[in-house]
Amino acid sequence: MPELPEVEIVKQSLAKKIQQKKIKKVIIKNRNLRFKIPLKFEKILQNKIIKKVTRFSKYLILNFSDGSFCLIHLGMSGTIHLIKKNNFNEFTNTSFYNFPNLPKKHNHIEIQFQDLKVVYNDPRRFGFFKFVKNKQELTDRFRHLGPEPFFKNFDLKYLLQYFINKKKDIKSFLLDQKFVSGIGNIYASEILFLSKIIPTRHAMKLSTDECKKIIFFSKSVLTKAIKKGGSSIRNFRNTSGQNGNFQKEFKVYQRENLNCPSVKCRGKIKKIYISNRSTFFCNTCQK
């Protein structure tokens, strides 16, 4: 699920529901996420008030009123579910991002509030929760990450400078969070298609004009995806909840062997692997 747009959608829906609320209780059913959750985690979070829910790159951040934070990363398969309490004071289904119903398995973490609870589900357990003491520690934790595509410093000068003597392919750079943070495997292919650049091109060989296109389309694709509510793909279809619609707009991702969507192009969409990640492009109009 989660590249920057999907995390942003989760952030927005979560913020509406839990900001200004006090955590009553935290229950950990499985500590073995990407990083093992320490035993003291539940106690630390208990009674904290969530001042704000924010996001940086693909990270969700619970900002507590005492200046500490909880960092949440959804990994490959993490989803967040909001469960409301009914009139009888029982937790009932449902709502949320891309599951209308709470899955039966892999609900690892519960954060309970007075009137609702937040459930973290993650079959592959590549995601994590991490308590962060203060702003300084948060800054340190993000130090290795490059700018988001939306940031002002993700500009032409930055790209040209960064790509000097870089032989690695441009697709890998779009996935490299040290270079730019927030883009994942779906949007990387989409951005390069719109920029008319073949994903295997060495970064150092990109022209000024091509770098401008990468900057422009990185912003526009992510912005559009957020407006559409993110992308819900594979089995994450839902009937009643708020699911994303951007998957309908994919130009190349998961469209192997289909015709190129460009008006004048008669090319076909190809699938290759770059660093073990599927990569889609038009074999004709991307150069």
Add this chain to the structure above:
DNA sequence: AAGAGGCCCTGATAGC
């Protein structure tokens, strides 16, 4: 330093 590749984990799907 840069770049390639392996690995963490479960589940869905394809092919035999």
Add this chain to the structure above:
DNA sequence: TGCTATCAGGGCCTCT
């Protein structure tokens, strides 16, 4: 039906 192999939206780590 049941087996096996492959692939999945991420990112960290190690090796050369």
